[in-house]
Amino acid sequence: MTSAWKNRVQFNESSGGELELWFDERLILKHESSSPMIYLGVGHESVEMYRGNFDIEDYLEERVALRHIEWEETAESVNLHLKPYAGSSFTLQASIQLYNDQLRIDFTPSEPVYNRFWLRVSASEEEAVYGCGEQLSYFNMRGQNFPLWTSEPGVGRNKSTYTTFLADVKDRAGGDYYNTNYPQPTFISTEKYICHVATTAYAEFNFKNQAWHELQAWEIPEAVWFETGESYKDLTERVTEHFGRPPELPDWTYEGIWLGVQGGTDQVQHKLDRARQKGLKVGALWCQDWQGKRVTSFGKRLMWNWKWNPEMYPGLDEKVKEWKSEGVRFLGYINPYVAIDGDLYEEASQKGYVALTADGHDYIVDFGEFYCGVVDFTNPAAYEWYKSVIKDEMIDFGMDGWMADFGEYLPSDVHLYNGESAMIMHNAWPAIWAKVNHDAVKEAGRWGDIVYFMRAGFTGIQGTCPLLWAGDQSVNWSMDDGLASVIPGALSAGMSGCGLHHSDIGGYTSLHGNKRPKELLLRWLDMAVFTPVIRTHEGNRPDDCFQFDDDEESLEHFVDMTNIYTALAPYTKAVVQETAERGIPAQRPLFMEYEADEVAYQLQYEYMYGPDLLVAPVHDENVQDWTVYLPEDKWVHLWTGKAYEGAGEVTVEAPIGQPPVFYRAESAYASLFASLPKQKVYSS
Amino acid sequence: MTSAWKNRVQFNESSGGELELWFDERLILKHESSSPMIYLGVGHESVEMYRGNFDIEDYLEERVALRHIEWEETAESVNLHLKPYAGSSFTLQASIQLYNDQLRIDFTPSEPVYNRFWLRVSASEEEAVYGCGEQLSYFNMRGQNFPLWTSEPGVGRNKSTYTTFLADVKDRAGGDYYNTNYPQPTFISTEKYICHVATTAYAEFNFKNQAWHELQAWEIPEAVWFETGESYKDLTERVTEHFGRPPELPDWTYEGIWLGVQGGTDQVQHKLDRARQKGLKVGALWCQDWQGKRVTSFGKRLMWNWKWNPEMYPGLDEKVKEWKSEGVRFLGYINPYVAIDGDLYEEASQKGYVALTADGHDYIVDFGEFYCGVVDFTNPAAYEWYKSVIKDEMIDFGMDGWMADFGEYLPSDVHLYNGESAMIMHNAWPAIWAKVNHDAVKEAGRWGDIVYFMRAGFTGIQGTCPLLWAGDQSVNWSMDDGLASVIPGALSAGMSGCGLHHSDIGGYTSLHGNKRPKELLLRWLDMAVFTPVIRTHEGNRPDDCFQFDDDEESLEHFVDMTNIYTALAPYTKAVVQETAERGIPAQRPLFMEYEADEVAYQLQYEYMYGPDLLVAPVHDENVQDWTVYLPEDKWVHLWTGKAYEGAGEVTVEAPIGQPPVFYRAESAYASLFASLPKQKVYSS
Known part of the structure; x- marks a missing residue:
């Protein structure tokens, strides 16, 4: 093993068959016979789509704990051989490597028996978790289960609202807290690590348990990786090192x-x-x-x-x-579909560029009183x-x-060119x-x-x-x-x-x-x-x-x-x-700038815009003033120039045109910020 | 084995490890390695009650197929030893006996590892199933899953109605198709058998699959039994032989x-x-x-x-x-609760007759703006x-x-005297x-x-x-x-x-x-x-x-x-x-009297009242006439005396006071029925 490995990765084995995997002093995985770290299963899903809204049910036929672990150490990795029981012919190999800065676990099943996978990642009681793509109802996801499946986000997105009820009854479109256009099987923990599951299958990340996060995927994923960071900025830098970054806006x-x-x-x-x-x-x-x-x-x-x-x-x-x-x-x-009454569809259909049904016809999707073909991007x-x-x-x-x-x-159920x-x-x-x-x-x-x-x-x-x-x-x-x-x-x-x-x-x-x-x-x-x-x-x-x-x-x-x-x-x-x-995101949680502030980890309706602006948008009607939480710093209220110091809640007047925004008194942009109110020509 | 056993029970074993259990020429259980007949599991339920409405979730940790079967024949029974795999230390013994007219399977686990149980009972595609206590939305339960848990039945009982939406939002009380005051883990199949699961645990009977009915219980049940009958009357007679019959009404x-x-x-x-x-x-x-x-x-x-x-x-x-x-x-x-502001509660509480909380206090239940103790009937x-x-x-x-x-x-979560x-x-x-x-x-x-x-x-x-x-x-x-x-x-x-x-x-x-x-x-x-x-x-x-x-x-x-x-x-x-x-029930499905009539098996809004009256209540508003299905027989419309013969739909005038009712022309009570319209004194 490399010295980096020795410094950063630690396995603890107890005589009782307990196994712990520590990475940069964080407990990542813990295997006990009463709580194995991996379960595999066989499920039979039923998926119905109606205009981008999905009804997904899983009939779970088997869910098997991989209780038995055999250990093998190579020059570059520790390979765990996980089995339901000692004599089983089935083995899931979990090959654990340090790959650049990642602790990477590659999974290889001995036979294609299972199509459901659950990994329990160790958690502490106070831990919070963020990410999973774009989540519109919960920023801190702890305490909820998040199905990860790209779909319409829902109309109302809350079963207790009348809007959602009507959207459900009329269009099956009401949605719920987890529905999102942009899901992603990646999260950042307040234990300061990134966790990513390398899969495009349907997934659920369940953050309800006190002792673990359970990551489900409807396939055995290629890999799961973890990477630690010094700070939340460091962590988002590392996330984007892997997944990419946008160019600057022109x-x-x-x-x-x-x-x-x-x-x-x-x-x-x-x-x-x-x-x-x-x-x-x-x-x-x-x-x-x-x-x-x-x-x-x-x-x-x-x-x-x-x-x-x-x-x-x-x-x-x-x-x-x-x-x-x-x-x-x-x-x-533009979007990736072509309406069947247009000439682009005609061309795509003739050339075989449209995704197909099981019996080889163009798969036509209902987009709401008009119909489209799906351009099959798996066909080069x-x-x-x-x-x-x-x-x-x-x-x-x-x-x-x-x-x-x-x-x-x-x-x-569409049939794609790539099979x-x-x-x-x-x-x-x-x-x-x-x-x-x-x-x-x-x-x-x-x-x-x-x-x-x-x-x-x-x-x-x-x-x-x-x-x-x-x-x-x-x-x-x-x-x-x-x-x-x-x-x-x-x-x-x-x-x-x-x-x-x-x-x-x-x-x-x-x-x-x-x-x-x-x-x-x-x-x-x-x-x-x-x-x-x-x-x-x-x-x-x-x-x-x-x-x-x-x-x-x-x-x-x-x-x-x-x-x-x-x-x-x-x-x-x-x-x-x-x-x-x-x-580093332009709009960022307060804790990204103020790590020591415990309150900051629970706020999801105010944000830092860059390092120097704190923004707490008014999101209610008929509001005269607005209460904002300020972390420990010297703050200036953008509209009145009033100075605030120290952590705590403050209430400011918040008429239309004066969204609750504060800047750091010590910002290099302080004079720019101070000049902003004067930009108004019609009101002031 | 007795000769009765030999005549009635048949085991077929194939070289491929397939096992079939036939009873009175009905395929009851079928075990294949791709579809084992029994699964066991470990679940962690969360149950929340609000005024008799229950939110029940199960976190299913394990669900294990019992694929391996060992066979033992005794003088009175066939004992199957079911295991997850050949070398497993865990065994579920399924002891199959002919007990009076029942094919009875008693279950004994070798260790108390599992708290979830699923049995797949063989089914045919056209089969219909009835019973499971009192079901208000589906008489034929095929195609649906039925949680069996006594509760409030729900207000509206259909998530697409506004009444249910409001009841859910305001009181968590909307309910759904399966909610019932009276569930029971017993059904009658059109294969003419009774199936009963001897459990009082939470259960779900899932009739969605083409090839089997899956019976779930949140414990390993003491037994499951089957009994066949010649006719549906014979079957209800047998059901009540086991569970009892009411006295005649005075x-x-x-x-x-x-x-x-x-x-x-x-x-x-x-x-x-x-x-x-x-x-x-x-x-x-x-x-x-x-x-x-x-x-x-x-x-x-x-x-x-x-x-x-x-x-x-x-x-x-x-x-x-x-x-x-x-x-x-x-x-x-009367009901089985005593309000805490009454003297009966006071007496019950003093004598220790009220069911308790975990910390030994009287468990007080919210019945909707007033509160009661639960009389603990497990205390003699x-x-x-x-x-x-x-x-x-x-x-x-x-x-x-x-x-x-x-x-x-x-x-x-109440604590009961009997432990x-x-x-x-x-x-x-x-x-x-x-x-x-x-x-x-x-x-x-x-x-x-x-x-x-x-x-x-x-x-x-x-x-x-x-x-x-x-x-x-x-x-x-x-x-x-x-x-x-x-x-x-x-x-x-x-x-x-x-x-x-x-x-x-x-x-x-x-x-x-x-x-x-x-x-x-x-x-x-x-x-x-x-x-x-x-x-x-x-x-x-x-x-x-x-x-x-x-x-x-x-x-x-x-x-x-x-x-x-x-x-x-x-x-x-x-x-x-x-x-x-x-x-034999007073109100009975048409097929109980007309077994050969295929339509009769799908009707749930008309019934036979005894052997001679066919009743098809008007259940819509603003109705002038009503269409009724009549099976093959000679019928007389109660209110007009008009005769009908043969099977098919007929439409009759159905004003208030003339519910669509027909009597069998050949009934011994025909003259009584004919005299009924004359009983009216105010209208005719």
Whole structure:
């Protein structure tokens, strides 16, 4: 064994058959006959998808404890041979190695008997855990079980709300606390280690037990690895060393708001003119309907045939150039499906690029009153073709970015070109979809300049997706699906290595009586200013959503807050640079900056924006003031300049336009921060 | 081996290790290495009770296939030694014997390692299964999984209804298709056998698989037995041979309606006077509030101190005699809990008759804004004492019957006198509660004369409870919790050996905006006339429920339909006599009389009432006519005398007062049936 191994890895064996694995003085695994570290099993799942919502049941036929361990030491590894009992012909080999800085356990079963795997990772009672992709209801996941399966995030996401009830009854779409577009089998523990399970299978991470975390996967994973760190910044740096980091956002990003507008060339020009006349700095126009739209009972939906629609957007090819010359970029929209009534589908189908049913027909997926084929990215030719669609129809058209939507809808029974089970490929799909976009942009030489943004994710998007957005919040104040839910979403994605995050300003989903009130839109903007990108969305039913230009007061508020956003750019750029270079998330939990503060570990509705800004967004309606927890430091309230010192709760006035934000008195950016309130031209 | 064994039991062993057990030419068990017949496991349940509603989760740690079988033949039995693998020190002995007419398998584990048990009983694709106590949503249980745990049945009982949503959110009380007051681990298969699992532990019977039924119990059960029969009547006769049969109902039962009225002596007398003036035949007054009442947000609740309340019911002791002399019996109410503000609780607590918490205090149960102790019937002294309460306070007071309510609320963590786990005693409790009543009545020499009626049940109540009632339906038309649900309830209870059933006329639960309409009350009465007992209930919120005497038309309808009920008595008595003597249920599925009719096996909203009446209650609102399936026979429509012949659907006019009922033209009671319409005095 190497000396590094000897210094860092320790096995303790007791005469009673107990085995402990310590790594950098952390108890990682503990095997006792009453609590074996690994169980294997045989399950028979039933998976039903309805428009991206999944009913998943597992009939668990066997779950077998691997109680018996035989030990073998080689030059590079310790190999454990785990068996249900001493004489069993079945063996799971767990080969434990130090690989770079990782403690890596590779698993090799002697026979393909089992399709269920559980690993118990040792836990302490006070431990907290974060990550698992983007989690919208719980930042600290301790005490809950988290199914990890990319899907629609749910409407309401809380079975005790009427919105969720209606969404469930009408569309099977209500969701629950764990539903997310972006799951990932990776977490960071307050014992200061990373744990990652190398699998794309359905997984559940169960953090309910006092003594262990139980990590389940619906296959025997290739490997599980652990890596320790000195600090939480160190840990996110290490996470992104493995999974990748985004480039810095291009400078044009910071030049103004990205206006989500639609309806055709004239309509968009009109909205742009009015906004600019008022003084709104517009960095980009985001027109998701550049390829046309259709109307369904859900709301206005897009055409899903990824080509400029000149009937709806006459002269757009020239307009894009004109706008760009005026400093306004053009952003579009694409997703990995092609509507069956479009010519791209026709081409894909003819060439055999569409994923198939068991009997060899194109697998047609219901997206809600219209139907699509799934482009089969496991077919290299289809992958190439879709890249060329992005290059030819979008990049060459002059786009500087787009929403790369969806990725969660791979049906679990689809037949893929590469022969892999769709149960294994389902979770991988968002990462492959990110890679298609990444490769197209990279090959066009535009990586770091073009910005696409995704809601779906999985292991690996860290390096292939420049920007996350938080998916489809309801246009309301609910904790699990409204404005508030974006914050734990950003924090957990950040701990998972996706450090650049933003959201639809005002939220998206207006269903079952939910209509977006003006107050929600303005509060959402107030929060968004302290994220890397500010972008509006008209919502699925624009007529039921208050819009940025629905009255003068709102438009003026957008002018003022966008001014603050652009004025903050020097700081934001520095923060984003740190994300790009080291993987440290732009929006980060308080404990990442204040490790000693015990309270900080339980907060999920306030965050540090970079090292120097503390942001506690107002996420309730009719609020006059807001109570904020401040860790031990010298703080200045952004709007009043009032100084605070020491740890504890403070209550500040928090009218619209003055989101509770504090800066560190000793920040190098203190004078920039102090100047921000003066950026407002309409109010002060 | 006996010759009976040789004739009836057959083992087939294949060289591939496959084992089949055939009994009377039915394949009962099949063991293959890919589908072993028995699995054992270790589970850790978490059980939370809130007012009789249970959240039950099982963390299944191990589930082990017993793949290895060793065989031993003795003079009386075949003993199978089942092991996880050949060399395992653990053995489950399954001792298979012919015991009277039963194929009985006794289980003995070599060590107490496992607390979960699954047995796969062979099934055929077309097979249907019935029973499992009283099932209100599915009569044929094939295709569903049925948790068997006595509890509140739920309000709404269907997660897609708004009533259930509100009940869940406000009181955790919505329930689901399987929730029932009366579960029982017994079913009858269309392969014409009975299967019973001898356990009182939590159980689940899973009928979802094509090839087997999987019977789960949260202990290794003492035994599982099978018994075959020639016909479904033969099978219910055999079921009741084991579990008991009720006595015939006393003649006074048939003399009129049991009026559920309350509010004190004057109020009751007033209601009785008005009803009798109108000509209503009243068989009994049922006054649940004889012991006083309290008002909670749920509605009017009773005092739960089981003694005459002379403040509320002055002179009741004399009134009871007076009413009886006029042919009107007096019925009361009791349940197995004592409210902590009553003197019975005080006495029970002092004497140590109340079940305890882990730290030795009285276990106090929340019944909804008031609190009770649980009388610990496992303490023989407490059992005796409660019997004496029934004898002294109820029988000696002059009651001819009562509602023996509840029995489902034994908390899973209560400490009992007999030292048994409450997880094991919970399901047993309703049967013990029935036995307390039974013994009190029997010792008073009044068995077969006094009638008490229960909603809770378990294995054994067949012989100790004279009459079931269907529990607390919502006062609406919902299939899972309204009028309709009573019918599969009666049929499944009947297949489980409880052949006498009735329900609250008009339903009970008025919550979350549900109010009982007049039409529902009258339709419910129309159905009830064709059950052994007709009894009204004012509901939990009488002011939100239409009552029998709320207008003249309704009162007249009650007079007319009660006349039909009393006129039908000669037939009803004969039907009930068959239940008492042979266990054949009064309300029975069509296939019990028409075995060859394939359609009959799928019907759960029409039934045979005895051998000669076919009843298809109207269970929808605003109905003018009703479609009824008739099996192959000669039928006469009760109200029009119109003759029908042959199998198929017919549609008849079905106004209120003319429930769709047909009689067999060749019935010995044909002239009685033909005379029924003439019994109406107010309408015809």
